[in-house]
Amino acid sequence: MAPAVGIDLGTTYSCVGIFREDRCDIIANDQGNRTTPSFVGFTDTERLIGDAAKNQVAMNPQNTVFDAKRLIGRKFADSEVQADMKHFPFKIVDKAGKPVIEVEFKGETKNFTPEEISAMILTKMRETAESYLGETVNNAVVTVPAYFNDSQRQATKDAGLIAGLNVLRIINEPTAAAIAYGLDKKVEGERNVLIFDLGGGTFDVSLLTIEEGIFEVKSTAGDTHLGGEDFDNRLVNHFVNEFKRKHKKLDIIDSRHNKTPSWRSSAHHFKPGSYSGTIPGYYWSCPLAWDDSFCLRVAPSMRTSCNSAPTLPQLCTCHPNQYHQS
Numbered sequence: 001m002a003p004a005v006g007i008d009l010g011t012t013y014s015c016v017g018i019f020r021e022d023r024c025d026i027i028a029n030d031q032g033n034r035t036t037p038s039f040v041g042f043t044d045t046e047r048l049i050g051d052a053a054k055n056q057v058a059m060n061p062q063n064t065v066f067d068a069k070r071l072i073g074r075k076f077a078d079s080e081v082q083a084d085m086k087h088f089p090f091k092i093v094d095k096a097g098k099p100v101i102e103v104e105f106k107g108e109t110k111n112f113t114p115e116e117i118s119a120m121i122l123t124k125m126r127e128t129a130e131s132y133l134g135e136t137v138n139n140a141v142v143t144v145p146a147y148f149n150d151s152q153r154q155a156t157k158d159a160g161l162i163a164g165l166n167v168l169r170i171i172n173e174p175t176a177a178a179i180a181y182g183l184d185k186k187v188e189g190e191r192n193v194l195i196f197d198l199g200g201g202t203f204d205v206s207l208l209t210i211e212e213g214i215f216e217v218k219s220t221a222g223d224t225h226l227g228g229e230d231f232d233n234r235l236v237n238h239f240v241n242e243f244k245r246k247h248k249k250l251d252i253i254d255s256r257h258n259k260t261p262s263w264r265s266s267a268h269h270f271k272p273g274s275y276s277g278t279i280p281g282y283y284w285s286c287p288l289a290w291d292d293s294f295c296l297r298v299a300p301s302m303r304t305s306c307n308s309a310p311t312l313p314q315l316c317t318c319h320p321n322q323y324h325q326s
Contacts, residue, residue, distance in 0.1 A: 002135040002136055006019060006141045011038060012228065014035065015034055016128055029128045036125065072114040074099065122165060126165060138165065139166045142157070174195035201226075206221075
C-alpha cells in the first residue's frame with residue numbers, strides 16, 4: 001500500500017512530499033523542480049498544468065489560470081475577489097454567488113470553479129508522487145493557511161476529492177513548515193516556536209509548542225490575502241504611474257494584462273532600444289530601500305498579525321507521524 005503524501009497547495013507554487021524514515025522528502029516533478037507553478041493553461045488542443053502552463057502565459061493570458069487559491073471558498077461579492085479581478089487577465093463570472101473562471105478550451109467556452117482548477121493542480125502533484133514512488137497514491141494531507149476559514153478549508157478538501165484523493169486531514173501551513181524543518185527533533189523538552197510564513201498569496205504568524213514530536217498550535221493570526229503577489233501588483237502599479245509621470249508623451253499600455261505574470265514574463269524578454277509612440281513595458285532600477293512609504297503600506301498588516309498572535313486562543317494539536325502509512 002502506497003504511503004500518504006503531503007501536498008502544499010500554494011497560491012503561486014505547489015509541492016508534494018513523502019514522510020518516511022523520520023524525515024520529509026520533497027519530490028521533484030518531471031522538469032526536475034521540487035516546486036510546480038500553480039498554473040493551468042487551456043489551448044485549442046490541450047490542457048497544460050504547472051511549468052508548461054506558466055511557460056505559455058505570455059502568449060495565452062486570457063486562458064491561463066493562476067491564483068485559484070485566492071478564489072477558493074470565497075463569494076463572488078467578496079471585496080478581495082473584486083480587487084483580484086482587476087489584476088486577472090482571465091474572466092471571472094458570477095455563478096450562484098460564487099466566482100467561476102471562464103476560458104476558451106478546444107474552441108468552446110468552458111467554466112471552471114476554483115475547486116476544479118485546484119483539483120487539476122492536485123492531480124499534477126499526485127502524478128508527480130506516483131511517478132516517484134512507482135505506485136498509486138490515494139491518501140494525502142493537504143496544507144492550508146492557518147487563517148483559512150471553514151469555507152476555504154472545506155473547498156480545499158473538495159478539490160482533493162475531485163482529484164481522486166482521500167484527504168486524511170487539512171493541516172495548517174506553519175505546522176507543516178515546522179515538521180519539514182525538523183523542529184520537533186532538535187531540542188529535548190518543551191519549546192515555543194514562532195512561525196512567520198509569508199507566501200505568494202497568504203501570510204500567517206503562528207505560535208507553536210513542540211514537545212516529544214507533538215505540535216500544539218497555541219495561537220495564530222494572519223491575512224489570507226497578503227503575499228508576494230500583492231508586492232508584485234503594488235510595484236507594477238507604482239511603476240506604471242511613474243512612467244506616465246515622467247514620459248507624458250508616451251502611453252504605457254495600462255490594462256489588467258500588464259499586472260499579471262504575462263506582463264512580467266514579457267519584461268524578461270524586453271530589449272532596450274529607441275522607441276516612439278506606444279511601448280509594452282520598460283525597466284526601472286532602484287535601491288532596495290528606495291521608498292519607505294511603499295513598504296509602510298504593507299507593513300501594518302504584518303505588524304498587526306505578529307502582535308495579535310500571542311493573544312489568540314489555542315487552536316489544535318498535531319502529531320506528524322499520525323499521517324504516515326506504510
